[in-house]
Amino acid sequence: MAVAMTSFLLGSVTVMSSFAGRDLQMTNAEITWMNAASSLSSGALLLFFGSIADLFGRKSMFISSMFLFAIFNLAAGFAKSGLTLDILNGILGIWSASAVPPAQGMLGVIYEKPSKRKNKVFGCFSAGNPLGFVFGSIFSGLATQLFNWRASFWLLAIVYLAVTIVAGFTVPTDGTVKAPLNEETVKRLDLPGTAMTIVGIGMFCAALSLGGDAPDGWKTPYVLVLLILGIVLIIAFVFWEIHYPYAMIDMRIWKDRDFSLLLTILSCGFLGFPVLSFWLALYFQTALGYSSLNTGVHMLPMAVVGLLANLVAALILHKVSNKLLMGIGALAYLFSFILAAVQRYGDSYWAFSFPALCLCVIGADFQFNVANMYVISSMPPSRQSIAGSLFQTLTRLCTAVGYGIATAIFNAVETDPATSGYYANNPVEPYAAAFWFSAGSAALGILFVPWLKIGTQGHKGDKGRLVESRASEIRQFHEGEVEKGGEKDG
Numbered sequence: 204m205a206v207a208m209t210s211f212l213l214g215s216v217t218v219m220s221s222f223a224g225r226d227l228q229m230t231n232a233e234i235t236w237m238n239a240a241s242s243l244s245s246g247a248l249l250l251f252f253g254s255i256a257d258l259f260g261r262k263s264m265f266i267s268s269m270f271l272f273a274i275f276n277l278a279a280g281f282a283k284s285g286l287t288l289d290i291l292n293g294i295l296g297i298w299s300a301s302a303v304p305p306a307q308g309m310l311g312v313i314y315e316k317p318s319k320r321k322n323k324v325f326g327c328f329s330a331g332n333p334l335g336f337v338f339g340s341i342f343s344g345l346a347t348q349l350f351n352w353r354a355s356f357w358l359l360a361i362v363y364l365a366v367t368i369v370a371g372f373t374v375p376t377d378g379t380v381k382a383p384l385n386e387e388t389v390k391r392l393d394l395p396g397t398a399m400t401i402v403g404i405g406m407f408c409a410a411l412s413l414g415g416d417a418p419d420g421w422k423t424p425y426v427l428v429l430l431i432l433g434i435v436l437i438i439a440f441v442f443w444e445i446h447y448p449y450a451m452i453d454m455r456i457w458k459d460r461d462f463s464l465l466l467t468i469l470s471c472g473f474l475g476f477p478v479l480s481f482w483l484a485l486y487f488q489t490a491l492g493y494s495s496l497n498t499g500v501h502m503l504p505m506a507v508v509g510l511l512a513n514l515v516a517a518l519i520l521h522k523v524s525n526k527l528l529m530g531i532g533a534l535a536y537l538f539s540f541i542l543a544a545v546q547r548y549g550d551s552y553w554a555f556s557f558p559a560l561c562l563c564v565i566g567a568d569f570q571f572n573v574a575n576m577y578v579i580s581s582m583p584p585s586r587q588s589i590a591g592s593l594f595q596t597l598t599r600l601c602t603a604v605g606y607g608i609a610t611a612i613f614n615a616v617e618t619d620p621a622t623s624g625y626y627a628n629n630p631v632e633p634y635a636a637a638f639w640f641s642a643g644s645a646a647l648g649i650l651f652v653p654w655l656k657i658g659t660q661g662h663k664g665d666k667g668r669l670v671e672s673r674a675s676e677i678r679q680f681h682e683g684e685v686e687k688g689g690e691k692d693g
Contacts (some may be wrong), residue, residue, distance in 0.1 A: 204366045205265065205306035206328055207335030208272055208299035209599070212241055215359060216292070217481055217500045219352040221488040226352065229285035236289040237453025238481055239606035241296030243408055246599030247401040251603040253593070254392050261377040266370050268302035273363035280356035291441035296599075303595050309377060311579050317660055319521050322576065326517025327527030330510055336480075337506025344499030352495075390449045396440060403436025406602055409577055422439055461657045466576045466597055468529055468655075471648030472536045473601035475641025476567050478609040479543055482507065482637045483556060490548060494590055501552065504560040512568035526571045526655040532573075533652055536566035536645035536691040544638035548631045566645075571598075576660045605644075638689045 216223075216237045224234040256264055275294050282288040310328060314321040339359075346354035410430035417423035444450040457463050480502065487493040487501055516528065539562035546555035578593060617633040626632035 204331065204335075204370075205299075205302040207331035207338075208269070208302055208363070209241065209245060209296070210332045210335030210337040211359060211362075212292070212295055212299070213238055213477070213480070214336040214341075214499075214502075215227075215343035215355045217336075217484040217502065218340045218344045218482075218495045219347045219355050219487075221485060222347055223288065223352045224285070227282070227285045227288065229288075231578070231617075232610060233285035233289055234485075235481075235606050235610045237292050238477070238619065239408060239603050239610075240289050240293035241299065242477070242606065243603035244293040244296035244401075244568045245300035245303075246296075246596050247404055248300040248397070249304060249596040249599065250400070250593060252301040252399040255301075255310070256305040256308050258388055258391060260309050262374055265302055265305040265374060266367060267311075268298045268305075269363050269370060270367040272298040272302065273547060275365060276356045276363065280353040280360070282353075300595075300599075303373060305377075305580075307595075309375070313375075314539070317576070322520045322572075323517045325575060325579070326513050326572060329516075329568065329575060330513040330587070332509065332568075332571070334506065334510065336509070337503060338480055339501050339689065340484075340499035340506075341496075344494075344496035347495035354689040388420050393444075393449055396443050396447065396450065399436050399440040399443060403433050403440060404603065405433070406430070407433030407437065408603045409433075410607075417469070443651045444455055462553070462577065464651050464655050465577055465657070468533060468648045468651050469570050469574045470597055470601050471644050471651075472533065472566055472570055473598045474605040474644040475536065475540055475638075476563055476605075478637050479540060479559065479563050481606070482609065482613070482634050483543060483560070486631065486634045490634070501556070502560065504557055505564050508561045509564040509568055512565045513572065514574035515651035516569055520572060520576060520660050522659060525577075525657045525660055526652065528569045528573050529553050529655060529657075530652045532566040532569035533645060533649045534566075535562040535569070537642060537649060539563035539566065540638050540642035540645055544635045544642055546631065546635075547626065548629050573657070573660070577657065605641075609640055612640050617654045 206424075220234050220237055223229065223237070252264070272295060275291060275298065279288060279291040279295065282291060288377055307328070310324060314324055342358055342362075343355035346358050406429040410433060412425050417426050420425070445454050484498050487498045488495070493501065520528075539559045542559040542562070544556050613633045613636060616636040620632055621627050626635060
């Protein structure tokens with residue numbers, strides 16, 4: 204339920220976004236930011252909360268995060284303007300960010316060594332994504348149909364209040380050593396790095412989504428200022444993490460070839476994955492006139508296939524080359540986005556949208572499971588929350604950036620539609636433009652797959668990347684000593 208928080212919210216907002224937008228007279232950018240705000244805030248703060256969880260303990264942080272998530276869902280249901288709703292969704296992203304690191308950290312400590320059982324455990328954990336989306340979309344669809352869009356947030360509040368109570372009695376005590384609150388631990392929180400992440404990515408994504416609605420478009424001064432400052436702060440964050448002695452991310456980890464390639468491939472897919480689910484649902488509601496419940500039902504294949512994909516991945520990670528699974532995921536993404544992009548108004552749902560929804564979750568879940576297991580196995584027990592945070596941060600920031608770019612493309616095409624050609628006078632054109640962006644991003648990810656060298660994970664004798672890298676360092680040390688004629692130092 205912790206990892207499902209973001210997808211629960213995403214599923215809810217996806218099926219009722221047009222209804223809230225109509226009721227509160229929201230612009231395209233404001234409607235998009237209902238989802239983008241939560242992805243941005245959670246992505247920007249995950250590493251920070253991962254540090255807090257590793258330093259000060261996980262159970263209390265885990266339970267309090269879900270309680271606050273319930274409270275602010277209650278508040279979101281009373282929003283009177285689009286801006287207020289966007290801000291509250293951003294705050295909901297904060298609480299989802301503070302719940303995932305302690306949850307994943309506790310599992311990482313309990314299942315420290317790679318194994319078939321660990322694959323299954325994290326497969327179940329990852330299943331929170333499709334489960335959250337399906338229950339979020341179906342429950343939200345029912346609540347909106349029976350009452351109104353506000354009831355969707357109130358229902359989420361009730362669900363997570365109940366989960367908080369259950370968690371208080373069932374979550375195991377965190378046995379890791381807690382750090383005292385002093386100057387040293389404050390330095391380890393890397394507050395300057397956190398600030399640069401939040402402000403930099405926030406400005407960058409805001410510029411992308413606001414550019415289309417600004418008075419002078421992309422030439423509007425505040426859009427240019429936000430874009431330039433955002434890029435500068437993101438670059439500054441990278442340099443800061445390289446030189447700061449208490450950096451949230453040890454930048455040396457990127458020297459691991461497979462680690463860097465896995466996260467690059469995953470990022471290319473996740474730039475397009477949320478774009479497909481959000482804009483396809485918006486197309487169902489606005490162009491085809493579907494109700495919120497009908498929209499949720501049409502999005503249901505994502506959840507069903509997502510559960511099956513997680514199950515298959517958990518059972519075969521230790522048997523099948525993970526390079527092959529990443530390649531299958533990348534191709535599934537590409538075919539999914541192309542199918543969504545080539546459909547036109549009036550085309551069959553079963554010929555285009557249905558297979559697109561099925562394929563995109565195969566891509567997401569295969570790549571999610573492979574990369575997640577690799578990242579978790581690359582960090583020691585004391586850094587398991589940071590390990591989970593690094594992975595979750597990347598996917599959510601890609602989601603926020605993807606929304607920003609797709610919104611800019613959508614607005615540009617909607618303002619100047621084609622008068623001839625394949626999409627001439629067709630209401631699907633701006634949606635298709637967003638899907639073509641997703642396809643281009645997925646195609647870029649495919650190019651990196653051949654360079655992977657990763658095999659299976661969790662097989663018998665697999666000790667994890669951390670142990671293997673330490674053994675490699677020792678071998679290299681011994682070889683150097685022998686070449687110099689020195690003695691081997693045990």
